[in-house]
Amino acid sequence: xxxxxxxxxxxxxxxxxxxxxxxxxxxxxxxxxxxxxxxxxxxxxxxxxxxxxxxxxxxxxxxxxxxxxxxxxxxxxxxxxxxxxxxxxxxxxxxxxxxxxxxxxxxxxxxxxxxxxxxxxxxxxxxxxxxxxxxxxxxxxxxxxxxxxxxxxxxxxxxxxxxxxxxx
Amino acid sequence: xxxxxxxxxxxxxxxxxxxxxxxxxxxxxxxxxxxxxxxxxxxxxxxxxxxxxxxxxxxxxxxxxxxxxxxxxxxxxxxxxxxxxxxxxxxxxxxxxxxxxxxxxxxxxxxxxxxxxxxxxxxxxxxxxxxxxxxxxxxxxxxxxxxxxxxxxxxxxxxxxxxxxxxxxxxxxxxxxxxxxxxxxxxxxxxxxx
Numbered sequence: 001x002x003x004x005x006x007x008x009x010x011x012x013x014x015x016x017x018x019x020x021x022x023x024x025x026x027x028x029x030x031x032x033x034x035x036x037x038x039x040x041x042x043x044x045x046x047x048x049x050x051x052x053x054x055x056x057x058x059x060x061x062x063x064x065x066x067x068x069x070x071x072x073x074x075x076x077x078x079x080x081x082x083x084x085x086x087x088x089x090x091x092x093x094x095x096x097x098x099x100x101x102x103x104x105x106x107x108x109x110x111x112x113x114x115x116x117x118x119x120x121x122x123x124x125x126x127x128x129x130x131x132x133x134x135x136x137x138x139x140x141x142x143x144x145x146x147x148x149x150x151x152x153x154x155x156x157x158x159x160x161x162x163x164x165x166x167x168x
Numbered sequence: 169x170x171x172x173x174x175x176x177x178x179x180x181x182x183x184x185x186x187x188x189x190x191x192x193x194x195x196x197x198x199x200x201x202x203x204x205x206x207x208x209x210x211x212x213x214x215x216x217x218x219x220x221x222x223x224x225x226x227x228x229x230x231x232x233x234x235x236x237x238x239x240x241x242x243x244x245x246x247x248x249x250x251x252x253x254x255x256x257x258x259x260x261x262x263x264x265x266x267x268x269x270x271x272x273x274x275x276x277x278x279x280x281x282x283x284x285x286x287x288x289x290x291x292x293x294x295x296x297x298x299x300x301x302x303x304x305x306x307x308x309x310x311x312x313x314x315x316x317x318x319x320x321x322x323x324x325x326x327x328x329x330x331x332x333x334x335x336x337x338x339x340x341x342x343x344x345x346x347x348x349x350x351x352x353x354x355x356x357x358x359x360x361x362x
Contacts, residue, residue: 055213057214058213058217059210061205061209061210062209064201066201066210067202069260070260070261070306098201098202099190099191130307130310131202131258131306131307132202132205132306134201134202134205
């Protein structure tokens, strides 16, 4: 049912015919405080996204998106990593879904970071998911000798975030 | 504490093989992630998102307070005069075709669910038990469908394959009997070695 200017309907038709669907699965969450010493020597860590900007179909919780219906979902993320050293010469970040894992490979982090040891990774993928499949973001930085790489967070700035929505 | 799926869920061998083709976990481990959230966290979260504003409005008028725990919050929301259950269902979910016997029981102790989650769950889903079974059935059907689609394409392109079974369960057995076949865990282990 489409009702003009009726915010209680699933679809909202704006005064200028903008169509919004407030039941469409869509979420955006971010990390609100830095998680120190998460990886750096090969430790695979599931990234913390503890604060929601929106989750309009109640599908996101505990850093995990759960598909409410079978479909194709588009995910995008950024991870701001800190305290990267020259020795951190390789690493990966991943969109981990139930059906498959999408790899984003990076090499020579140690030479890519800023003087402050910061490097931001972005990734995205269109993922096939069955109803109740899950999706998380993981990161693994290697060769540092110890897990000294932080995953940055901020109370208001979206340094490390994860967002997604059902496309078809 | 309440329990869903007290009688567990039964798999056939072909069900298990098709799931192993695609997942790096067992179906039971998969069930305790997404489907568990669908039965527990999602109904509570959806109920709060939909009704919290109205509850605040009505409490503000009566100078009342809002409970700061989910058990009481769910009870208060369900007691609102205009509260109506959602009654979502699993329409559109697929059922697997099976010819083999379902002789492997999983979720033998059912799925535990907190009382307030159960209260929200029965208000959100039309038939929570049925929906949970539908989710498991749908996952198996999807795994079988993709496995069969992938391999029948390969068989048709392979001149050494003269024919393959039409029955889905027999076809899955035919696929896993191929010397080159590997399930997901085996494929990923091989990829890591490379």
